[in-house]
Amino acid sequence: MLAVGSGGKHLEEELRKLGGDLVGIEIKKFPDGEKYVCVSGSPREATVVQSTFAPQDEHIVELLLIADALRENGAEKLRAVVPYLAYSRQDRVTKNGEPVSVRAIMKTLGVYYDELYVFDIHNPGTLRFFPGKAVNLSPAKAMAEYFGERLGDGIVLAPDKGALGRAKAVAEKLGLEYSHFEKERISPTEVRMKPVDVDVAGRNVLIVDDIISTGGTMIRAANLLKDMGAEKVFVAATHGVFAEGAIERVGKAVDELAVTNTIPTPVSKISVVPEIVKL
Amino acid sequence: MLAVGSGGKHLEEELRKLGGDLVGIEIKKFPDGEKYVCVSGSPREATVVQSTFAPQDEHIVELLLIADALRENGAEKLRAVVPYLAYSRQDRVTKNGEPVSVRAIMKTLGVYYDELYVFDIHNPGTLRFFPGKAVNLSPAKAMAEYFGERLGDGIVLAPDKGALGRAKAVAEKLGLEYSHFEKERISPTEVRMKPVDVDVAGRNVLIVDDIISTGGTMIRAANLLKDMGAEKVFVAATHGVFAEGAIERVGKAVDELAVTNTIPTPVSKISVVPEIVKL
Numbered sequence: 062m063l064a065v066g067s068g069g070k071h072l073e074e075e076l077r078k079l080g081g082d083l084v085g086i087e088i089k090k091f092p093d094g095e096k097y098v099c100v101s102g103s104p105r106e107a108t109v110v111q112s113t114f115a116p117q118d119e120h121i122v123e124l125l126l127i128a129d130a131l132r133e134n135g136a137e138k139l140r141a142v143v144p145y146l147a148y149s150r151q152d153r154v155t156k157n158g159e160p161v162s163v164r165a166i167m168k169t170l171g172v173y174y175d176e177l178y179v180f181d182i183h184n185p186g187t188l189r190f191f192p193g194k195a196v197n198l199s200p201a202k203a204m205a206e207y208f209g210e211r212l213g214d215g216i217v218l219a220p221d222k223g224a225l226g227r228a229k230a231v232a233e234k235l236g237l238e239y240s241h242f243e244k245e246r247i248s249p250t251e252v253r254m255k256p257v258d259v260d261v262a263g264r265n266v267l268i269v270d271d272i273i274s275t276g277g278t279m280i281r282a283a284n285l286l287k288d289m290g291a292e293k294v295f296v297a298a299t300h301g302v303f304a305e306g307a308i309e310r311v312g313k314a315v316d317e318l319a320v321t322n323t324i325p326t327p328v329s330k331i332s333v334v335p336e337i338v339k340l
Numbered sequence: 341m342l343a344v345g346s347g348g349k350h351l352e353e354e355l356r357k358l359g360g361d362l363v364g365i366e367i368k369k370f371p372d373g374e375k376y377v378c379v380s381g382s383p384r385e386a387t388v389v390q391s392t393f394a395p396q397d398e399h400i401v402e403l404l405l406i407a408d409a410l411r412e413n414g415a416e417k418l419r420a421v422v423p424y425l426a427y428s429r430q431d432r433v434t435k436n437g438e439p440v441s442v443r444a445i446m447k448t449l450g451v452y453y454d455e456l457y458v459f460d461i462h463n464p465g466t467l468r469f470f471p472g473k474a475v476n477l478s479p480a481k482a483m484a485e486y487f488g489e490r491l492g493d494g495i496v497l498a499p500d501k502g503a504l505g506r507a508k509a510v511a512e513k514l515g516l517e518y519s520h521f522e523k524e525r526i527s528p529t530e531v532r533m534k535p536v537d538v539d540v541a542g543r544n545v546l547i548v549d550d551i552i553s554t555g556g557t558m559i560r561a562a563n564l565l566k567d568m569g570a571e572k573v574f575v576a577a578t579h580g581v582f583a584e585g586a587i588e589r590v591g592k593a594v595d596e597l598a599v600t601n602t603i604p605t606p607v608s609k610i611s612v613v614p615e616i617v618k619l
Binding site: 092093094095096097117122125127128129147148150154156157158160161164274 | 441450
């Protein structure tokens with residue numbers, strides 16, 4: 062049985078279409094700002110689908126309230142599917158006095174949930190903070206299906222070496238070449254990006270990343286590829302955490318921009334729902 | 341050492357004045373809506389002061405982030421002072437499928453905090469959901485000090501029998517008479533409130549409650565007391581969760597309205613800070 066919170070509403074229709082068995086949930090906000098939740102049905106096992114984009118903290122608290130209601134109604138096993146996990150980039154102490162914020166969220170979800178499923182988390186190592194079973198799902202298959210035909214015999218690139226695994230996963234599904242950008246210091250103050258060991262001239266390129274926020278890196282990478290003679294440049298990311306105006310800026314710099322629907326945006330054209338219903 | 345979050349900022353100056361030793365905390369919001377927290381200092385024991393009025397869920401998540409940072413910095417014992425605890429009125433299942441929302445909040449705070457201190461919680465029985473030591477503090481002394489002189493040899497009243505303990509606590513500090521209102525059905529559709537076993541004619545009256553939201557009950561009670569010949573009518577409440585326009589409506593119906601500063605409002609004239617620094 063699936064229970065869908067406010068952060069999963071945009072996936073509800075497709076979840077139902079693909080055969081998901083949904084529990085009804087009433088969710089409202091009291092005039093003072095407190096959330097109210099009421100679930101219909103008392104499944105012994107339930108999967109709560111709730112992405113935690115903005116307002117992040119409301120979506121997080123809702124996950125707890127829904128779980129409390131399900132437990133109250135007799136649920137013995139609860140799984141949280143959190144396609145986009147808020148605070149996942151706050152994954153280490155970079156300055157003394159900071160929290161590892163994603164740890165706080167993981168530990169909190171562990172109070173009620175036995176299992177946690179996320180998509181393409183920024184730092185998979187942080188899954189160890191969740192006390193139960195935690196799984197990092199991949200949108201690579203969906204990305205490959207979406208861009209495969211358009212890409213032809215093109216190349217899949219990661220914006221940096223750390224993200225290479227993501228590009229590799231997409232490329233391998235399509236039997237394509239893959240590589241990554243690296244930074245080259247050309248003067249004490251200037252850094253240039255360049256793709257490593259591939260010739261992009263005359264070929265289509267797909268750049269794959271986990272999160273796009275300002276889109277600055279993607280725009281620089283796309284411009285560089287065009288300068289190097291690339292044919293078409295596509296950009297795919299799992300989570301579209303777009304800053305104001307970023308969709309337009311990236312959209313202008315590339316031939317197509319598409320992200321998954323872990324966060325609902327105007328360019329969330331790649332669906333992770335098939336992976337969710339498989340669980 | 342005290343650490344004050346955004347929900348305690350309005351108490352910070354008084355906490356410092358009354359001798360509180362404060363850890364600095366930087367709190368900001370990233371453009372995508374995520375909170376960022378950074379604490380200065382690494383106390384072995386710390387008390388985090390954070391009320392959880394609106395935006396409730398942000399204040400709750402902040403409590404977790406601050407605690408994670410303090411633990412990361414070596415804190416062995418953490419106390420949460422949450423003057424107003426959000427979700428405390430969602431304390432039972434009134435309709436099948438509802439959560440006991442306050443339980444979810446208590447259990448969540450229990451992940452990081454060893455002790456929890458709240459003021460005048462709606463249902464003290466819910467403190468059992470907190471896994472550590474949980475204490476319900478009383479604002480009775482502060483209320484008695486604030487209204488004592490104005491009240492003279494007046495009467496302290498609770499709006500219903502369930503709230504009598506609160507009126508009693510204030511009255512006993514002042515050596516005054518106390519009682520409560522009760523509802524009397526005067527026709528199948530009409531209910532009238534009346535104070536039990538006290539004669540209010542010619543005397544000052546203080547009505548004491550835990551929360552004022554719409555203020556409807558307080559206004560009805562005040563009008564009734566005036567009709568019965570009461571001299572001055574004062575209203576005190578611990579938590580001013582005022583609905584739009586409620587301060588003005590209650591203010592007009594009574595001689596003075598004052599709430600504590602568990603929630604900052606224009607009528608938060610009674611301070612709970614002396615109780616906090618005593619902990």
